[in-house]
Amino acid sequence: MHEDATYKTALAIAARRLKSAGMAHGARDARHLMQHVSGLTAAELIRDEGDEIPARTRAAFFDLVERLAVGEPFEHLTGEAHFYGLDFRITKDTLIPRADSEVVVDEALARLPLGHPPSIADLGTGSGCLLAALLANHPGARGLGIERSKRAAEVAYSNMERLGLSDRAVIRCRSWEDWMGWDEVDLVISNPPYIASDVIPTLDASVRSFEPHSALDGGRDGLDAYRSIIDLAAAHMKPGAWLVFEIGFDQRAAVTALLDKAGFSAISCGQDHGQRDRVVSARR
Incomplete structure (x- = not known):
């Protein structure tokens, strides 16, 4: 497994993107979006950070991150x-x-x-x-x-x-x-x-x-x-x-x-x- 394909790496990339968009709580928001798309609880996400993230989950996650970065409300992303x-x-x-x-x-x-x-x-x-x-x-x-x-x-x-x-x-x-x-x-x-x-x-x-x-x-x-x-x-x-x-x-x-x-x-x-x-x- 390549390290770039883990939950941890995806979260780090997302946090940087949201920080660059001026979001003070980008890392927190990224984790919440990951929980939403993956179905993992906060504890499960900590446990599984080093695991490979499924390609479909990764794509859905980065789509939501980008939409959040350009101003779409967090609540609309999660419903x-x-x-x-x-x-x-x-x-x-x-x-x-x-x-x-x-x-x-x-x-x-x-x-x-x-x-x-x-x-x-x-x-x-x-x-x-x-x-x-x-x-x-x-x-x-x-x-x-x-x-x-x-x-x-x-x-x-x-x-x-x-x-x-x-x-x-x-x-x-x-x-x-x-x-x-x-x-x-x-x-x-x-x-x-x-x-x-x-x-x-x-x-x-x-x-x-x-x-x-x-x-x-x-x-x-x-x-x-x-x-x-x-x-x-x-x-x-x-x-x-x-x-x-x-x-x-x-x-x-x-x-x-x-x-x-x-x-x-x-x-x-x-x-x-x-x-x-x-x-x-x-x-x-």
């Missing part, structure tokens, strides 16, 4: 993302769940009523990560995910199934403008499109080129979705129910002003782990 202690299926049709959004789940969990099994609606559910995290951490809750993209809705449904939540979650493929159940839920949560249209071309290439623009583009000022949801909630939401939004780091004042003008109370804002404004909640 999975970790969020709030759960593993989600991810495709190019959904936003990648990010740790910054976990504070949105924290805020929503704190707003769920304790006197009865709560009902939740997630508007623009995407992968279903927010809804699934809430249901997984509140066993009595039931939820509805609204998603206008058929492909994204299919991903959300598959995630509810794989996480054992499909008996408490319903996914509907429709727009939130067509949803008629506002007065039936205790909490509405949403991570809507909130990037201003002219900002999208300036985003990191891994977002700009690979994530669905329909889940990013919030219109001229980034507030179109908030206006839509707040207007509908103000007209149809039952008194005492909560609205919980993920927001952009610079949108606190604008979103809270919209809620205040619409007559919501108990408006508050929370920050993510980077001390950036990330979540706004309000009571009808």
Whole structure:
């Protein structure tokens, strides 16, 4: 066996390629990609580093390494993302769940009523990560995910199934403008499109080129979705129910002003782990 054909050598080559692309954790990412394509655990990969790597595995591995080096998100390469202690299926049709959004789940969990099994609606559910995290951490809750993209809705449904939540979650493929159940839920949560249209071309290439623009583009000022949801909630939401939004780091004042003008109370804002404004909640 030639030394160049081992797992160890392939990992070294990949780490150099990713480092040259400016990736600070190239060696770690390379090992994770190797585990993904080979099916080996971390311990097995350490054990087998000196073994010959099958040609098909080597080719698949270097294909993923090159795609990662040119900016394709790691989660798209593996088809999975970790969020709030759960593993989600991810495709190019959904936003990648990010740790910054976990504070949105924290805020929503704190707003769920304790006197009865709560009902939740997630508007623009995407992968279903927010809804699934809430249901997984509140066993009595039931939820509805609204998603206008058929492909994204299919991903959300598959995630509810794989996480054992499909008996408490319903996914509907429709727009939130067509949803008629506002007065039936205790909490509405949403991570809507909130990037201003002219900002999208300036985003990191891994977002700009690979994530669905329909889940990013919030219109001229980034507030179109908030206006839509707040207007509908103000007209149809039952008194005492909560609205919980993920927001952009610079949108606190604008979103809270919209809620205040619409007559919501108990408006508050929370920050993510980077001390950036990330979540706004309000009571009808």
